[in-house]
Amino acid sequence: MLSYFALITLVKLSGLLIPFIWFLWISNRRWRYWGTLAIVALFIVSYINTYFNLPDLAYPSLIDGWLLWLIGGFVVVAVLRRFVFNPNAVKERAVNEDNYFSRLMRSFGLTIGWVGRLIGAAVAAVIAVVILSSVASVVTTMNPKPAVNSIKVDMNNSTDGAPMPVIKNSAETPVVNAPQTVSTDMNNSLNSFKNSNVYDLNHMRVQMYNGKMVYVAPVEFSGGFWRYIHYQKVPGYFMTNATDKNADPKFVAKSMRYTPSAYFNRDADRRINAYSMGYTMVGSTSQLEVDNNGTPYYVRTLAKPISYFNRNYDFKHYKVAVLNTINGKVKVYSPIKVPKFVDVAATPELVEKEVSMFGRYRHGFWNATSFGGHNDVMKPTQAGTEGGDTLTPYAYKGRIYYFTGMTSVNSHQSSILGYSFVDARTNTLHYYREHGNVMTPERAISYAQQDINPQNYKGTLPLLYRINGNPTWVVSMLDRDNNSFMKFVYLLADGNNQSGTYAVGDDAQSTLEIFQQRVGAKTGTTTEPKVTGKTISGTVERVVKPDDKQILFILKGDSHVYRMDTSAKTFQPIDQFIQAGDKVSFKATASDKNQLATANVGLETYKNQSIKTQK
Known part of the structure; x- marks a missing residue:
């Protein structure tokens, strides 16, 4: 792998080639010797910097570096030619040291000789490159249209076909567990393997594993270089069901030598960087995914800019790097050839930028400014768990989608204009326009925390479902101190919830049952129970205690809530x-x-045969 970084360093320094040839042509033997040593030293320093700092290898960054060395090299050689290698160098220096600028600088106690001019020329070269970069920055900001046009967009005028989970009965409860809670549970399970005190969990990702949505979190080195030298590898990773609140994290013993927390050639990001010439590694680090056999791989999205001057991402022509954590082999794929087990080929950081540009600039730069008409200018909501709190992962028909609501850039509006679902594997953005009056997820969290939540829990991970045709926010309420899951809040998403329809419960299924009863009560569709006056008997299937004044339960094979x-x-x-x-x-x-239940239990007649102490 060292040869890859040597090649990258040569590419970065290739701008010095022509100036160095010129230098060899005009200099004497002694200067050629020292000049060659300077080039070798510069190569070594640049190689070390490239190897350890992993600079951006996208073409604009490489061209910036190339131009800097080219212009700087020409300036240095030109100064040397005039003031050192010129036969009249002494006279030239005397003449130049007696000009107006030199006399002015001497009045301040500064002497500007040929070395000073050399430094000044180098600074001028840097300024020239900075000017070019500034021009590129202006073009990038004011010309977002090519980047927006590169987004694969599927526009829909309604939400009928949206990959939004539709719940028709209480058996369908695909609620995703909050990542904060899962992370806490995983950290509490770190003692599942030997020497767990030297490892840590720093990040996790959702994916599909054998048809189920799971969280996967790799074990990473904790404690720095010397612990890595001692252990050399991490013992495995954690996996837990993303939709089962009672699921315990499972530790999978798979020794991994190549991870982001390793050092030198075993650093996963360093190995991927060596294969990313011409591309930018998106995101802060590589993310772990496992195939259906449990073999772990690190995956990272590689994006490239539109052009040298337009440095917005090209959202169509990107690559996906996949690193085998056991043997260290890296393969780079085009989007259509990514292995089947990779569910998140487009990293959340790329998707977040894509969704933001789509919402703001799909009608051009000027339309989004105060000079334009702000036609269809939107922004993503900020209540997610990934991509800078913008995106929320959904599992739908065996695929991972990153979801965000799109709302107005006007801060006074708090309703949803539409939804963006981005297929994390193909990076296709599906947009669905919302014609109803649906509150934003931020408003749903605020409502759940301030108006519903008496225990001062914090709301997170608002998920939007269609429950019996009604858009509904499902908010997970967590303990503020330890992120433990406490309650579910099902909240009718009509505007600002002026109807006040919500349900609070300990698990998704029983809370859903209460919510459906409340929605039915509001709409007048609740069926009058036909159980009055007769004895009911059966086996309890679910129990929920919504408050201190009542207990609700259902019986197996019985549709009523008692x-x-x-x-x-x-x-x-x-x-x-x-x-x-x-x-x-x-x-x-x-x-x-107007009550949550369909029938009231006659307490005088109530008997529980399973409690032997009951009279």
């Missing part, structure tokens, strides 16, 4: 220990339509 009033005089303390699997019997009466 309610026990814990504030009633006939409520016995032993009754609160009802749980799934208990065999119960009771008489029930119909409830009012």
Whole structure:
């Protein structure tokens, strides 16, 4: 791999080739010797810098460096030719040291000789390159259209075909666990392997594994260089189900020698950088993905700019680097040839920039300024978990999508204009226009925290679902101190939720059942139960305690939601220990339509055969 960095260094310094040939032509033997030594020393220093700092290898950056060395080299050789190698060099120096500028500088106590002129010329070369870079920066800012045109966009005038999970019954609860909670659970499981105190978990990624959405987090070295020298490899990675709240992180023992926390040639980012000539490595570091056999790979997106002057990303012509963590082999793929196990070929950082440019500049730069008409100018919402808090991962039909709502750039508006779903594998942006009055995820979190949440939990990971045709935000409520999951909030997403329809619960399924009852009560579609006056018996399937005044439960094979009033005089303390699997019997009466349940339990008739101490 060292030869790759030698080649990269030669490319960076190739701008000195013509000036150096000129220098060899005009100089004497002694100067040629020292000049050659200077070039060798410069190569060594540049090689070390390239190897350890991993500079951007996109063509504009390489051209900037090439021009700097070319112009600087010509200036240096030109100064040497005039003031050193010229037969009249002494006379030239005397004449030049007696000009107006030299006399002016001497009045300040400064003497400008040929060395000073050499330094000044080098500074002028740097200024020239800075001017070119500034021009490129202006062009990049004011000409975003080519980058926007490179985005693969699928425009839709409605949300009918959106890859948004649709929930029709209580058995469908594809809620994604908050990454903060998963990270806490994984860190609490670090003692699953030997010498766990020398390792850490720094990042994780969602992917599909055997048809299920999972979080994968690699174990990384913690403690610096000497611990790496001692252990040389990390023992494996953690994996956990992304949609099961009760899932425990599973440690997978797969020794990995090539990781981002390793050093020298075993640094995963360094190995990928050696194969990224002409491209920029997107994101702060490589991300782990595993194939269906559990073999771990590090994956990183490589993007290239539109041109030298327009340095916006070309969102169509990018590459994907895949590193085998066991043998260190790196393969670079075009988007259409990425291995099947790679679910996130387009990194969230690339997708975030893509979505932002699509929303703001798809009608051009001037339209998005105060001079333009602001026609269809949008911005992504800021309530996600990836891509700078912009994106939220969704699993839909075996694919990972990065989702964000698009809202107005006007800060006074808090409704959704549409949705962007980006296929993380193909980088296709699917946009769906929202015609309804749907609140933003930021507003949903604020509503859940301020108006619903009495325990002062923090809301995170707002996910948008269609529940019985109604757009609904599902917000995970976490403990502010340790990120432990505490509650789900299902919130009807109509505008600012003026109807006040929401449900709070401990698990996704029971909370969904309560929410559906409340939505039915608001719309008047709740069916009047036909259980009045007769004895009901069965096995408890689910139990939820929405507050201190009631207990709700459902029976297997029974569509009704039953309610026990814990504030009633006939409520016995032993009754609160009802749980799934208990065999119960009771008489029930119909409830009012504005309640969460469809039937009230007659506490005088309630019996729980599974609790032996009950009378």
